[in-house]
Amino acid sequence: LPDPLRLVYSTGEIDPLPDPRADSGRSARATGAAKVEPWIAIAGNPNTGKTALFNAITGLRQKVGNYAGVTVERKVGAVALPSGRRAFCIDVPGCYSLVARSQDEQIAHDVIAGQMEDTPEPDLIIVVVDASNLQRNLYLATQILEMGTPCVIALNMMDVAERAGIEIDLPRLSREIGVPIVPTVAVREQGIHELCRAVEETLERGAQRDAVSRRGWRMEEAIEARVAHLASEITLHAEAPERAEAEAIWLLSSLQDGDELIGINPHIRSQVLDIQRDLDAAGTPFRASEIQARYDWIGAVTQPCVRYGERKGVDWTRRLDALFTHRLLGPLLFFGVMALVFQSIFTWADPAIGAIEALFAALSTGVRTILPEGALRDLITEGVIAGAGNVVVFLPQILILFLAISLLEDSGYMARAAYMMDRIMGRVGLHGRAFIPLLSSFACAIPGVMAARTIENRRDRLATILVAPLMSCSARLPVYAMVIAALFEADRSVAGIFTLGGLILLGMYLFSIGAAITMAFVFKSTILKGPRPPLILEMPPYRLPRLKTVLRNMWERASLFLSRAGTVIVAITIVLWGLLSYPSETHLSRQFAAERVQLEASLAEDGAREEALRALQAAESAERLRSSYGGRLGRLIEPVIAPLGFDWRIGIGLIGSLAAREAIVSTLGVVYGVGEADQQSLPLRESLRTERRADGSRAYTPLTGISLMIFFALACQCMATLAVVRRETNSWRWPLFMLAYMTLLAWVGSFAVYQGGKLLGFA
Amino acid sequence: MPESGRPKQRTEPAGQSSTNLAELGVGENGSVRSVRGSDESTFRLMEMGLTPGTRVQVNGVAPLGDPLHITLRGYSLSIRRREAEGIEVDRLA
Numbered sequence: 001l002p003d004p005l006r007l008v009y010s011t012g013e014i015d016p017l018p019d020p021r022a023d024s025g026r027s028a029r030a031t032g033a034a035k036v037e038p039w040i041a042i043a044g045n046p047n048t049g050k051t052a053l054f055n056a057i058t059g060l061r062q063k064v065g066n067y068a069g070v071t072v073e074r075k076v077g078a079v080a081l082p083s084g085r086r087a088f089c090i091d092v093p094g095c096y097s098l099v100a101r102s103q104d105e106q107i108a109h110d111v112i113a114g115q116m117e118d119t120p121e122p123d124l125i126i127v128v129v130d131a132s133n134l135q136r137n138l139y140l141a142t143q144i145l146e147m148g149t150p151c152v153i154a155l156n157m158m159d160v161a162e163r164a165g166i167e168i169d170l171p172r173l174s175r176e177i178g179v180p181i182v183p184t185v186a187v188r189e190q191g192i193h194e195l196c197r198a199v200e201e202t203l204e205r206g207a208q209r210d211a212v213s214r215r216g217w218r219m220e221e222a223i224e225a226r227v228a229h230l231a232s233e234i235t236l237h238a239e240a241p242e243r244a245e246a247e248a249i250w251l252l253s254s255l256q257d258g259d260e261l262i263g264i265n266p267h268i269r270s271q272v273l274d275i276q277r278d279l280d281a282a283g284t285p286f287r288a289s290e291i292q293a294r295y296d297w298i299g300a301v302t303q304p305c306v307r308y309g310e311r312k313g314v315d316w317t318r319r320l321d322a323l324f325t326h327r328l329l330g331p332l333l334f335f336g337v338m339a340l341v342f343q344s345i346f347t348w349a350d351p352a353i354g355a356i357e358a359l360f361a362a363l364s365t366g367v368r369t370i371l372p373e374g375a376l377r378d379l380i381t382e383g384v385i386a387g388a389g390n391v392v393v394f395l396p397q398i399l400i401l402f403l404a405i406s407l408l409e410d411s412g413y414m415a416r417a418a419y420m421m422d423r424i425m426g427r428v429g430l431h432g433r434a435f436i437p438l439l440s441s442f443a444c445a446i447p448g449v450m451a452a453r454t455i456e457n458r459r460d461r462l463a464t465i466l467v468a469p470l471m472s473c474s475a476r477l478p479v480y481a482m483v484i485a486a487l488f489e490a491d492r493s494v495a496g497i498f499t500l501g502g503l504i505l506l507g508m509y510l511f512s513i514g515a516a517i518t519m520a521f522v523f524k525s526t527i528l529k530g531p532r533p534p535l536i537l538e539m540p541p542y543r544l545p546r547l548k549t550v551l552r553n554m555w556e557r558a559s560l561f562l563s564r565a566g567t568v569i570v571a572i573t574i575v576l577w578g579l580l581s582y583p584s585e586t587h588l589s590r591q592f593a594a595e596r597v598q599l600e601a602s603l604a605e606d607g608a609r610e611e612a613l614r615a616l617q618a619a620e621s622a623e624r625l626r627s628s629y630g631g632r633l634g635r636l637i638e639p640v641i642a643p644l645g646f647d648w649r650i651g652i653g654l655i656g657s658l659a660a661r662e663a664i665v666s667t668l669g670v671v672y673g674v675g676e677a678d679q680q681s682l683p684l685r686e687s688l689r690t691e692r693r694a695d696g697s698r699a700y701t702p703l704t705g706i707s708l709m710i711f712f713a714l715a716c717q718c719m720a721t722l723a724v725v726r727r728e729t730n731s732w733r734w735p736l737f738m739l740a741y742m743t744l745l746a747w748v749g750s751f752a753v754y755q756g757g758k759l760l761g762f763a
Numbered sequence: 764m765p766e767s768g769r770p771k772q773r774t775e776p777a778g779q780s781s782t783n784l785a786e787l788g789v790g791e792n793g794s795v796r797s798v799r800g801s802d803e804s805t806f807r808l809m810e811m812g813l814t815p816g817t818r819v820q821v822n823g824v825a826p827l828g829d830p831l832h833i834t835l836r837g838y839s840l841s842i843r844r845r846e847a848e849g850i851e852v853d854r855l856a
Contacts, residue, residue, distance in 0.1 A: 097810045101803065133838040136812045164837075256803075285801050291809040295817075308837075317839075318822075327826045419841045423827040534804030534846050535830055536811055539839035 038087045038203055039120045040079065041111055043144055044128030045137050046094035047540040049156045052549060053128055053186035054091045064560060066730040068118050071458065072104050081200045090119060098143040099253040102260045104458050109250060112147055113243065115263065124150045124203055131161035131168060134306060138298045145179065146215040146246040152198050153181040160541065165309035173305040178214055187546050217297035219289045226275045237265050252276065252286045317541040324416050334420055338439055341404045345397045345443040346474065352396035360389030378581060387573030390660065391566040394446050394720065398561055399554050401440050401447040405454065406553040410545035415537055422535055428517050429524030431460040438516065441471035445721045449728055450557060459528040465728060466738055467520045469721050472512035472713060475661040478679040479712045480508055482665050486685040487705035512713050561724065568723035576659050579630040588627065592620040622673035630655045644711065644750040645704040657717045703762045707754040715746035780854045785847035787821045793852030794818055800849045808846060812836045819852060
């Protein structure tokens with residue numbers, strides 16, 4: 001197998017893809033001849049095998065990014081046409097209609113119409129149509145065809161149609177619709193060569209932009225007259241006269257008071273709204289007439305070309321649905337599947353995570369033996385290598401979760417899961433598909449946030465991303481474990497079968513679920529408020545997932561994480577290392593060096609000397625950390641965190657834990673001068689238990705412990721989460737908002753617990 | 764009206780009575796008479812093929828009673844009860 005990462009992401013392997021920004025839609029049209037390579041757009045409904053077709057055509061030569069300003073992914077690939085000529089291919093977001101209300105929905109229309117800022121106008125469109133679901137798929141096709149751009153229809157899933165007993169007279173259908181039709185089975189790469197040949201032939205013919213003749217359907221004369229009038233107005237304002245009628249129809253369907261569409265001429269907009277009002281008043285709303293007219297035409301065109309015979313073999317989808325969506329067995333199987341997903345990312349990733357950590361530790365040790373002592377060595381081992389380790393350590397969970405998600409999506413089960421969960425998730429304003437991202441976040445918010453991409457609606461997706469890090473992830477576990485073991489009688493038995501420690505831990509998990517649900521509800525009724533979109537959930541036939549697709553999806557997600565989020569994580573790790581290691585006070589070095597010499601001279605070479613030297617080493621680390629920028633920052637924030645029951649030592653711990661939550665344990669270990677520490681460390685527990693304030697009272701009481709755990713449950717102490725949210729939302733706005741709201745929530749939560757607890761007499 | 768749905772399903776209007784899609788029982792068939800409302804969700808459903816004259820079958824109901832699982836034009840779709848109530852159908856025997 002070739003290494004896909006190299007092929008996809010190193011532009012050295014393939015010819016570099018052009019910078020699309022250099023060539024914007026409208027101007028590309030004006031200077032059409034200057035564009036050497038043709039641009040091909042691939043459009044179609046979801047669940048039609050559009051992505052499989054895109055992959056089959058472009059192979060591994062792809063680039064994944066985002067459309068400017070939105071969270072929608074933009075995939076571009078290179079195609080070698082049969083003559084050897086090269087073309088570029090862009091994957092249009094899957095949709096059931098070009099009609100748009102939101103910016104996300106507008107993308108499909110704008111890419112096809114050449115109005116997308118960062119994408120040249122396509123010279124040809126491949127419309128992917130599911131042969132087993134012809135009528136509904138042709139609905140989108142009618143909208144694309146009338147735009148006037150040369151089209152080729154890829155009639156995909158011919159094998160499924162055949163098994164369902166559907167026979168299609170291809171030559172006749174092609175004549176009726178007026179564009180070439182090529183039968184394909186994209187997942188098996190059948191018909192791909194023929195499709196590319198048809199694409200090249202159509203490109204060479206330089207097919208006429210004959211939009212008017214492509215629109216076979218008509219509405220009532222009164223409505224058509226208004227469309228024609230609007231089209232003539234559009235011709236005055238735009239450069240694409242042959243597309244004016246299609247644009248008029250699109251605007252009449254898409255615009256409404258309160259839509260979020262951009263780049264619409266205000267004069268045209270007000271005319272469109274006037275026409276809509278008139279038609280509504282006349283009792284013939286535009287959209288109803290338009291949709292009916294399209295389906296009437298589709299019915300008339302397909303009727304003589306399509307024959308529905310008897311299904312060949314068993315209707316597995318119907319049988320499996322009877323099982324998987326059964327009133328009792330359905331939910332049981334669902335929880336079984338979810339338990340398996342959870343188990344796999346929570347436990348099965350552990351050995352790989354351990355191996356990665358050991359590998360990077362060994363690498364660090366290796367470098368330490370080669371390089372001379374000094375700042376460079378520390379930068380490489382504690383900054384760069386540790387940072388790379390912080391990135392790679394997420395890969396096992398990401399790969400396993402996307403293995404599960406690919407299997408669930410490709411098999412068709414995900415739609416059934418969303419169907420069963422819609423009622424429950426809807427209660428808090430979340431989509432049924434939000435279940436998997438939130439569940440995954442119990443293991444780690446990174447794959448959880450990435451999994452939210454399966455939710456189409458922007459507001460639902462953002463709400464899920466924003467609350468995913470509230471779910472109690474596995475990095476919080478060491479923090480809870482340390483606090484519970486140090487400050488509570490963790491082993492005390494409660495009601496015979498439970499222990500106090502176990503119950504507190506359970507309480508923290510329940511608390512995190514409650515927090516996530518509450519905040520989801522808050523966001524959905526404030527900043528992400530919007531009309532609840534109707535559930536229009538296609539239940540695709542069950543299919544066997546294909547290994548190639550699954551592996552490809554896993555690799556795509558992993559490499560995007562490495563290249564986009566990974567760089568940010570490494571950078572922040574280096575900054576944190578600098579904060580916690582500088583300034584390096586020379587008087588400290590001198591002082592400790594002198595003490596070491598003194599110790600070595602005064603004590604004999606035995607266990608006691610070893611012990612004393614180790615203690616000195618720990619004391620030096622503690623002193624260095626306290627005098628570092630991070631240490632000073634910890635002191636600086638003490639007044640802010642004092643009302644939560646935290647002192648400056650915890651302040652330093654909080655700064656250290658930005659690298660990863662569990663890092664507070666090792667940071668506190670250094671602060672308390674107990675050397676290397678994990679949550680099992682007895683000296684660290686002892687230090688926490690016996691630490692006194694200036695007034696002699698205990699610095700850490702069970703109340704402080706709960707306050708600290710609440711803080712960690714709510715705060716966004718994880719730069720990797722912020723980095724991945726940036727990548728998924730395509731801006732710094734949302735990660736910064738997340739950091740702000742979670743930090744504030746954590747402060748308020750801990751304040752309430754600590755001050756409330758004190759008022760109630762817990763000290 | 765166009766010929767919609769799969770022709771192997773019978774289209775004679777025997778024993779028809781008017782109701783809405785949410786009232787159809789599991790396994791029952793209906794023919795869309797009209798889609799009420801002029802809001803976004805109405806038109807989205809029409810775009811998915813729920814236009815007057817289309818044959819619909821209710822395949823099932825989610826374990827918690829909502830949403831519904833329906834078949835139309837040879838494919839399967841899930842919609843909420845609320846939206847289904849806005850779709851008037853003639854019950855087909």
